[in-house]
Amino acid sequence: xxxxxxxxxxxxxxxxxxxxxxxxxxxxxxxxxxxxxxxxxxxxxxxxxxxxxxxxxxxxxxxxxxxxxxxxxxxxxxxxxxxxxxxxxxxxxxxxxxxxxxxxxxxxxxxxxxxxxxxxxxxxxxxxxxxxxxxxxxxxxxxxxxxxxxxxxxxxxxxxxxxxxxxxxxxxxxxxxxxxxxxxxxxxxxxxxxxxxxxxxxxxxxxxxxxxxxxxxxxxxxxxxxxxxxxxxxxxxxx
Numbered sequence: 552x553x554x555x556x557x558x559x560x561x562x563x564x565x566x567x568x569x570x571x572x573x574x575x576x577x578x579x580x581x582x583x584x585x586x587x588x589x590x591x592x593x594x595x596x597x598x599x600x601x602x603x604x605x606x607x608x609x610x611x612x613x614x615x616x617x618x619x620x621x622x623x624x625x626x627x628x629x630x631x632x633x634x635x636x637x638x639x640x641x642x643x644x645x646x647x648x649x650x651x652x653x654x655x656x657x658x659x660x661x662x663x664x665x666x667x668x669x670x671x672x673x674x675x676x677x678x679x680x681x682x683x684x685x686x687x688x689x690x691x692x693x694x695x696x697x698x699x700x701x702x703x704x705x706x707x708x709x710x711x712x713x714x715x716x717x718x719x720x721x722x723x724x725x726x727x728x729x730x731x732x733x734x735x736x737x738x739x740x741x742x743x744x745x746x747x748x749x750x751x752x753x754x755x756x757x758x759x760x761x762x763x764x765x766x767x768x769x770x771x772x773x774x775x776x777x778x779x780x781x782x783x784x785x786x787x788x789x790x
Contacts, residue, residue, distance in 0.1 A: 603661060605631060605682060609680050610780060611776050612776065618765075621763050622673075634662035641679070641741070642752070643731060648710075657681060659683065676755050678754075681694075681751075682749045691746065692745075705719070720770055725745060726742050726774045727742075735757070739752070740774055746788040746789060747785030747789075
């Protein structure tokens, strides 16, 4: 079943305002197209994958995060803050002016977030893992839908933030890397692992010209480093 038919129809002959409306409908369709069932009751003895927290093994290694040679990022698992019961938005959303929605599939996710703050001109970091408990057929569909809506919203970043210019540098069915240029310079990576009903985000950004240049690094390598821990954390989720 196609989930984003509203977007397709709205784009046909659409003017700028209709495109903005279509983008809003796409992001909102995360709920209406898939529908997030109430989370299953937690069973700590079988955790993972049914769990009220993000396993420590699900996080990308700090040594594999870009710019670690300069910043020496802290171990992410040890600095994660639980976001379960909230709407764990992706870091690009406030920068791009992506609208909020009263119902959002992320509301039902088990989630954790790590934020590392540095002075202006230095790179900041946000890492986030979202997991939907219960049946992976449904949870995987929700994760894929949230991922698809996120990519669409990121591509439309300039509609909500005219001074910010997005460019997707790695575009795969369940993996994405992008650069956002403008007053805020941002590098963001997103992986949807449907086999475990999980999404992993890694975003680095700076306000104004960065004092530390971005390294020569493969986007695919970073995405691989984000995916591998999910296979270890959610047992039996990788072929």
